[in-house]
Amino acid sequence: MQSTSDSRFDPNYAAQMLLDIAHEQSVDSLLQKLVRRVVERPNVACVQVWLTDQGDLCATCPHRAICPDRTRCLHLVAGKGKTLGDPADAGPAFDDPRARIPLGVGFLGKAAVTGQQWVLTELEQETEATTGFEWLERERIRGISATPIIFKGEVLGVTVGFTRAAMPEEARPWGRIFADHIGAALANARAFEEIQRLKAQLELQNAYLQEEVVEARAFGDLIGQSAALRQIVSQIDLVAPTEASVLVLGETGTGKELVAREIHRRSARSAGPLVRVNCGSIPQELFESEFFGHVKGAFTGALKDRPGRFETAEGGTLLLDEIGEVPFEMQTKLLRVLQDKCYERVGEDRTRHANVRIIGATNRDLKQAVAAGRFREDLYYRLNVFPIRVPPLKERRDDIPLLAQHFVALSVKELRCPPPRLTRAALARLQHYHWPGNVRELRNVIERAVILARGGTLRFDLPATEPAAPPPATSPRPPERGHPRFLTEVEMERHERENVLAVLDSAGWRIKGPGGAAQLLGVKPTTLLSRLKRMGLVRPKA
Secondary structure (H helix, E strand, O other), X not given: OOOHHHHOOOHHHHHHHHHHHHOOOOHHHHHHHHHHHHOOOOOEEEEEEEEEEEOOOOOOOOOHHHOOOOOEEEEEEEEEEOOOOOOOOOOOOOOOOOOEEEOOOHHHHHHHHHOOOEEEOOHHHOOOOOOOOOOOXXXXXXXXXXXXXXXXXXXXXXXXXXXXXXXOOOHHHHHHHHHHHHHHHHHHHHHXXXXXXXXXXXXXXXXXXXXXXXXXXXXXXXXXXXXXHXXXXXXXXXXXXXXXXXXXEEOOOOOHHHHHHHHHHOOOOOOOOEEEEEHHHOOHXXXXXXXXXXXXXXXXXXXXXXXXXXXXXXXXXXXXXXXHHOOHHHHXXXXXXXXXXXXXXXXXXXXXXXXXXXXXXXXXXHHHHHHOOOOOHHHHXXXXXEEEEEOOHHHOHHHHHHHHHHHHHHHHHHHOOOOOEOOHHHHHHHHHOOOOOHHHHHHHHHHHHHHHHOOOEOOOOOOOOOOOOOOOOOOOOOOOOOOOOOOOHHHHHHHHHHHHHHHHHHOOOOOOOOOOHHHHHOOOHHHHHHHHHHHOOOOOOO
């Protein structure tokens, strides 16, 4: 039988409880520990914590007709009680996560609006005030104390206790003390969870940035001087300052990711993250979670909340590589994000805003996919606002020497090999090959050659069965009878030197300007100056 001392309010127990909850770093753990400890006390029938949040179940809420503000309401986030009925029966849901109370309605809603504590004793006369708590009479509730949870002047919610005896007078001021401590502990737990969320987001961004570094190393920077590359750079400069969606088209290995990175780097979003998602590597059933994230328990294996790629790229750019691989049913949701800038995590009702720029990349013919019914036409036109085609390496042969020199230097540094010698004959061999694997294949071929060279001359092992492309357009000198068609490297250097000297003499050793040696040779003045330095040519004294 319960003694009188057991039914009295115990301030020591209350103080110890406050110390316990102050150390919690999870909002859910904090609230569950609070309600579990309070309901252990004699005469306490139920304790609940309601927090203010956005209105989310308005269409099915039983209080819809009397709700004055459907943008915000009280959500039941934690509750525990001891029912007088058979636990096997469908008793009152003390912890129903779908329970909502409108602000300003009943004792709970009024406590949240006024910031004042509400204590009810004559419940039979308070039928209007107890709206939403139809189980009070069945559970023989005789006292209710609802205290707003306030932190730094803001009402975060309401904590409410239900007793089967009159509420002790000494418990009333402790209700205010409890609520204040809960507010501080709640703010701390929320801050810690936000830190953990940001930490997880930074870890994801770091992983994506490391992927980008690997891609950048695989393709180099925008290296080259060909007309095709200059056109790409011009397009990047035009579209980068805008917020337009970009579709980068090109064969595998041409460097589409690098073009996207340059667009991001030259845009107003350059301070934000660039997040790349390979749509071809995501299992079909995980697309929505990968793009938009999920909440704990949304599906089997969802052990904790996880931000998606859109949330990770917040304020920056999202590169959807191999976008032609997105499943047809997922394309509708992707189109919604592009049009409305809104999405929801899997298993969550909250709508989030996507402050992200989209760049798509594909090696597929999306027009053909649209005609075949594999790709939504409206999504295609939404993505194809500003298409950029990246030409294959066989259309950029003039860039091969610069790319080769860059990859040789990069391979020497990364592989810790002695610097090899890159000859003109080797460069000519690279330019004659048609490169079905594009820049990625060029990088791999050079890495292998650097390893095998051991500091000597680079020799490139290119497939002999592949049809060779014609060499750069030159006018071959007809061979004299009895002489070979080819020239040795020494002879080539001598002929080049003689040709440069002849041009310099013709231009009066003037390098720049109309009629200058650079214009006559068809090269940039800086290129010619570099060539003169390499050959050791200086203007003779008058």
